[in-house]
Amino acid sequence: MKSHSNQCYALSTGEGKSYWFLGTLFEVKAAGKKTNGFFSLIEELNPPGEGPPLHVHHNEDEAFYVLEGKVTFQVGEKTLNGKVGSFIFAPRDIPHTYRVEGEAPAKFLTMMMPSKMEQLFIELGTPALERTLPPATLTTDIEKMYKLAEEYNVEILE
Template identity: 45%
Template sequence: METMGAYALARGEGEMLWFLGAQTWVKATGDQTGGALGLVEQVLPAGFASPWHVHHAEDEAFYVAEGEMTFLCGNRRVAAGPGTWVWGPRDIPHGFRVEGTAPARLLLFATPAGFEQFVVELGEPTADWSSPPSAPPDMATLMAVAAKYRVDILGPLPDEAVPVGHATRGSSRDRERSDAMSGEENAAVVERWIEAYNARDTRAEAAARAPGFVAHVPGVPGPLDGDAWAGFIASFAAAFPDLRLTVEESFAAGDKVAARVTFRGTHRSEFQGIPPTDRQVTFSSIELNRMVGGKVAEHWVELDLLGLLRQLGAIPTPGTAGS
């Protein structure tokens, strides 16, 4: 294993970017720290507010060097002046804003490394700070890049009407645009939830579910809690090890996301008493999800179990002789 050498940057050194409208220096990347951490330094203008968001791939820590800030992490609110250090664990929604009329200088650590590449990919390189961006970041681009780095953008900070990356309080039109994005954001969360199952990433799948999650599955008595749901989907993966789900269509409105999903896989192990047939099957479902805080709180699914059982030979196909 290669030993990492000592590494240092002075104030003002590092790759320079405009990130969400703020002056940003990339101080350390995973390549420079052996993947241990990424570090960026920012000067945030007065009134700046980050989005309310959640990381699934790294923990974050913040050190306020100058200015006054407020951090929200889960249900906790922290007033942070110079010298304050704040820890933001992964899978916990959080955000921050600059208080008062002066800018703030912030060090943002992410461990393990990786999030600094999100900053680089979304940021606008610059040689100096004379020409700040004239427009706020494009929300569609922000959402797409965030999803790539397993960051869920949940909306503006709670009880705030500040557009993402803006230094001024948002107008009613800004709030309407933010509300309109919530449906797209919720649909993106559902798709990432399904992709986590496809990857058999049990941690990411569980992280997409809200506390108190319940699922309603036909043929199963009573709603399933999180543990029972995990067992249910694991049983499908055991019977159909290559099972993959594809979202064919989805529609979001308010706190609901509906989807039409196709399942494809090979029957390799016992399923509901049916011995393995090695048959490839394709069946579908209609699903409805209720979202709370950017997570799936309640799930309803109607599976085409009849079609599946016919493909497995457990039920005669219409038009053929049955026993």
């Protein structure tokens, strides 16, 4: 791996490129290009009752930090209740998913180590026109999602 970047930067609330993907708003706070591939950091806003399909990352570890709302995480055989201030770690090669609980959206930070997975979200996503959940009429190209998942060494299990 490359050495640490000597270029610092800062992003405030509402700064960072935003994308709509699978009914969610993703705001990229740190991309691999800025961290020399060490990690990526995304702020997510997820609607109630939603979450990704059960899947496995074979190249990245993933960590979550809940900022708002309630989220139930499934990591391997464990069910973990995420509330404000909760940290959840999902190691590579372990199936995982999550679901937003209750009536309100959930906001959390997602970190992937090393970086690269954020590019899947960017490639599959639609640039967000505003920093809100996407319109209900916006859909995800599922065939493209499976193709990109294979390219990024992610298994979708459900």
